[in-house]
Amino acid sequence: MNRSALLRFRRNRPACLGAALVALLTLAALLGPVVVSQDPNTSDFLHGVGDLGPAPPSSLHWLGTDTLFRDLAARLLHGARISLAVAILATALAVGIGTLVGLLAGSTWGTRFRFLDELLMRIVDAGLSFPYLLLVMAVGAALDRSDLTAVIVVLGATGWLGLSRVVRAKTIQIRQLDFVAAARSLGQHPLRIALRHVLPNIAGPIVVTATASVASMILAESVLGYLTVGVQPPTATWGRMLREGQGFFAAEPILVVAPSLAILLAVLGFNLLGEGLRDALDPQSR
Amino acid sequence: MIRRAALRLLSSLVVVWLVLTTTFLIHHALPSDPARAVAGPQARPADVDRIRQRLGLDRSLATQYVAFFRRLVHFGPSQLAPKDPDHGSCSPLGRVHLDLGMSFQKRKPVAKLIAERLPRTALLAVAAVSLQVLVGAAAGILAATRRGKLLDHGVIGLTLLGVSTPTFISGLLLQYWLAYRWKLLPLDGWGRTTAEHAACLVLPALTLGVFGASYYARFVRDEMLVQLQQDYVRTARAKGLQPWRILVLHALRNAVMPLVTVVGMDLGALLGGAIVTEKLFRWPGLGALSVDAVIERDGPVVMGIVLVTTLTVIASNLLVDLLYAAIDPRLRSRQALSSR
Numbered sequence: 189m190n191r192s193a194l195l196r197f198r199r200n201r202p203a204c205l206g207a208a209l210v211a212l213l214t215l216a217a218l219l220g221p222v223v224v225s226q227d228p229n230t231s232d233f234l235h236g237v238g239d240l241g242p243a244p245p246s247s248l249h250w251l252g253t254d255t256l257f258r259d260l261a262a263r264l265l266h267g268a269r270i271s272l273a274v275a276i277l278a279t280a281l282a283v284g285i286g287t288l289v290g291l292l293a294g295s296t297w298g299t300r301f302r303f304l305d306e307l308l309m310r311i312v313d314a315g316l317s318f319p320y321l322l323l324v325m326a327v328g329a330a331l332d333r334s335d336l337t338a339v340i341v342v343l344g345a346t347g348w349l350g351l352s353r354v355v356r357a358k359t360i361q362i363r364q365l366d367f368v369a370a371a372r373s374l375g376q377h378p379l380r381i382a383l384r385h386v387l388p389n390i391a392g393p394i395v396v397t398a399t400a401s402v403a404s405m406i407l408a409e410s411v412l413g414y415l416t417v418g419v420q421p422p423t424a425t426w427g428r429m430l431r432e433g434q435g436f437f438a439a440e441p442i443l444v445v446a447p448s449l450a451i452l453l454a455v456l457g458f459n460l461l462g463e464g465l466r467d468a469l470d471p472q473s474r
Numbered sequence: 475m476i477r478r479a480a481l482r483l484l485s486s487l488v489v490v491w492l493v494l495t496t497t498f499l500i501h502h503a504l505p506s507d508p509a510r511a512v513a514g515p516q517a518r519p520a521d522v523d524r525i526r527q528r529l530g531l532d533r534s535l536a537t538q539y540v541a542f543f544r545r546l547v548h549f550g551p552s553q554l555a556p557k558d559p560d561h562g563s564c565s566p567l568g569r570v571h572l573d574l575g576m577s578f579q580k581r582k583p584v585a586k587l588i589a590e591r592l593p594r595t596a597l598l599a600v601a602a603v604s605l606q607v608l609v610g611a612a613a614g615i616l617a618a619t620r621r622g623k624l625l626d627h628g629v630i631g632l633t634l635l636g637v638s639t640p641t642f643i644s645g646l647l648l649q650y651w652l653a654y655r656w657k658l659l660p661l662d663g664w665g666r667t668t669a670e671h672a673a674c675l676v677l678p679a680l681t682l683g684v685f686g687a688s689y690y691a692r693f694v695r696d697e698m699l700v701q702l703q704q705d706y707v708r709t710a711r712a713k714g715l716q717p718w719r720i721l722v723l724h725a726l727r728n729a730v731m732p733l734v735t736v737v738g739m740d741l742g743a744l745l746g747g748a749i750v751t752e753k754l755f756r757w758p759g760l761g762a763l764s765v766d767a768v769i770e771r772d773g774p775v776v777m778g779i780v781l782v783t784t785l786t787v788i789a790s791n792l793l794v795d796l797l798y799a800a801i802d803p804r805l806r807s808r809q810a811l812s813s814r
Contacts, residue, residue: 202634310485314492316739317787319746319764319780323500407640411750414642415765430642437650448643455638463634 196468203464209457217272220265224250228262229422242440254429254443255436263424264450270425271454274340275405281344282351282405283398287387289348290355295382297360309356315349339418343408351397358390392469399462403455410451426451486788490781497780498542501773502535508771512578529578542777545573565589574781575774579767584778587763592745592782594664595759597671598678598752599744605683607737610690617691618698619721629691636688645681645754653677662756678755682748686740693736697729704728727801734797742790746783 197203226232232243232253242260243253251260293308323346362368363386371381412418413427421428426447433443509526510517517525526532530541550561550571563583564571574584617629636644653661665674701707702725710720747761756762760779767775 310489311492314489314496314784317489317742317784318493318496319749319783403638410640411642414640414750415753417769427642434646437646438654444646448646451643452635452639455640456634459634459638 193468197464200464200467202460203467206457206460206462206464209453210461213268213272213454213457216265217268220268221262224259224262224265226259226262228258228266228424230259231257232259233257242436242443251446252442254432255440258424260442260446263429264426264446266424267426267429267447267450268454270336270419270423271406271409271451274336274343274409274419275402275458277340278343278347278405278409279398279401281340282347282401283394284348285344286348286351287355287394290352291359291382291387293352294356294359294363295378295386297356297363299378305356308352312349312352315346318346336419339409339412343405347401347405347408351394351401354393354397355390358393359386362386362389396462396466396469399458399465403458403462406451406454406458482792486792489788490784493780493784494777495539497777498539501771501776502538504771506771508578508773511771542575545575547572574778577767577772577775579770579772580775584774587775588760588778588782591758591760591763594757595747595752595761596745597675598682598748598757598759599741601675601679602682602686602744602748603737603741605679606686606690606740607733609683610687611694611733613687613691614694615698615721615726617695618702621699626695629695633688633691636684637692639685641681641685641748641751642754644684645677645751648677648681648684649755662754664756664758674755674757678748678751678757681751681754682744690733690736694729694733697732698725701725701729731798731802734801735794738790738794738797739787742787745786745790746779 221228226249232249242255243249243257245252249259249261251264254260254263289308289312293305296302296304323342359382363381368381368385371385409418409425410427410430413425413429414431416428416431418427419425429447430444430451433440433447437444507522507526509522509529509531512529513522513525523532530538533541548571549569550564550566552566552569561571561573563576563585564573565583565585566572572585574588576582577584577587580587613629613633617626620626649661653659659676660670660674662677663674665671704725707720707725710724715724745760747759747764749761749765751757752759752761753765760782763775764779766772767779
């Protein structure tokens with residue numbers, strides 16, 4: 189990002205809000221469990237359970253407890269860790285695969301290796317027509333107790349499809365420019381052209397797509413938790429907390445409102461950040 | 475033209491085959507045992523083995539794979555005798571039979587199960603997509619014409635909130651306020667009469683619609699802004715055309731093209747079942763069925779639903795291409811040229 193892009197970004201108030209939300213989320217995930225020292229998975233039967241309902245907020249439990257008397261604030265913060273870890277690692281995986289496939293397909297488009305482009309795009313078509321939630325659930329069921337790694341791998345392995353299409357289209361676009369033709373006529377290796385000439389010029393769209401992808405990965409992780417096929421209990425995830433609190437919405441709204449707000453703000457933050465980056469890197473798109 | 479159509483059909487078939495094979499392999503790679511899932515956790519090993527044999531799961535992977543495709547489409551009598559052991563789970567279309575097998579858990583032909591649920595899912599999909607196209611396009615056009623004004627900022631902000639809210643949150647809120655507190659609509663379910671179906675449809679369609687309309691509004695706004703900066707719009711304005719004519723007949727017609735693609739993809743995806751929304755509102759469609767089938771390891775149902783989903787996605791892609799040609803005359807002439 190050069191100076192003018194940085195300036196554009198800083199003048200864009202929603203983008204700054206997004207960056208702040210993302211920073212806050214990161215901070216909460218990193219430092220939260222230090223600040224709230226309660227264990228997220230331990231039930232506390234000793235304090236404020238007189239009426240047998242979840243304990244209300246107190247100096248001990250800042251947001252009260254859930255229906256199993258576990259500290260709500262601690263669970264939220266641990267949920268932030270899970271959410272962020274899954275979203276970022278899955279996005280890294282998806283961006284890696286998507287960039288590789290898109291670059292390969294785009295670079296072989298219109299050459300004598302065009303069957304490779306054709307094949308890869310048919311695989312992407314098949315993948316996109318595949319109900320991905322079903323795949324995720326199947327792999328979750330396969331590992332029986334689906335742990336963090338399984339969720340990351342599944343989300344990453346299904347999340348690259350759209351990105352590879354973007355990368356392919358951009359690659360084809362760049363490859364038709366004169367400087368690529370010049371590099372080709374100088375006899376440079378196609379691999380070198382793809383990595384040294386094309387890739388740096390499509391980095392912008394990749395970063396923007398990746399940021400938006402973090403948002404959708406957070407969404408996807410919470411959906412899995414909500415459908416009870418994500419990271420398994422007792423580990424606290426926002427989607428799971430929402431599902432567990434759902435039945436008590438009328439009586440204990442905080443059990444639903446707290447994880448909902450967490451999901452909403454996290455997704456909103458990354459979406460705002462992604463849009464801010466897009467506007468900063470590609471001013472014509474506004 | 476015929477060659478193009480044939481190629482298209484062939485590549486669609488390859489995609490279907492790829493998806494089915496992947497599903498088959500994944501489903502068989504799962505460690506948990508479908509026979510055990512049918513028999514229950516307390517069953518004796520001998521009973522589990524008996525059930526495995528009856529379901530045909532004791533055969534080799536290759537045998538089961540070949541059997542699935544041989545059964546899928548085959549020939550048989552056009553009139554079925556009741557309880558015909560060879561064609562018990564078939565849906566005959568004349569002499570051609572379509573057979574997806576029997577559900578392990580529900581003990582009904584999978585084709586029947588899907589035929590029963592697909593119309594409900596289709597109803598929800600069509601309702602949701604029409605809602606999001608109408609509301610989304612209107613909001614997007616309005617925002618584009620008031621670019622940088624208060625209305626524009628309002629639409630941008632609201633729709634960003636809309637696309638950042640997962641359906642299980644917005645659905646829960648809608649359900650709580652509209653159904654539980656204000657008692658305007660039924661909480662969930664499907665109902666018995668047509669009027670009840672319609673009332674039950676509102677909440678899930680609205681839930682899907684809020685998310686989709688937000689997405690479409692942003693999309694249409696961006697597309698309209700691009701179009702409004704084009705030379706032809708300036709020319710039209712210079713000629714003194716009324717603003718609404720420029721907007722609707724000139725800019726919108728061009729902005730609508732990419733939207734058609736997105737609508738097609740959404741419709742295809744929703745026809746496979748909106749899993750979360752259907753679950754939340756107990757809408758008895760394909761999405762709810764597919765969740766149960768995966769959790770219960772009901773192989774034939776999983777394969778059947780994946781087949782239907784893939785076909786709907788492919789069909790909607792095809793429809794999009796046809797619509798493109800209908801909307802954009804340039805594509806028609808290009809096709810005419812290439813077919814010569």
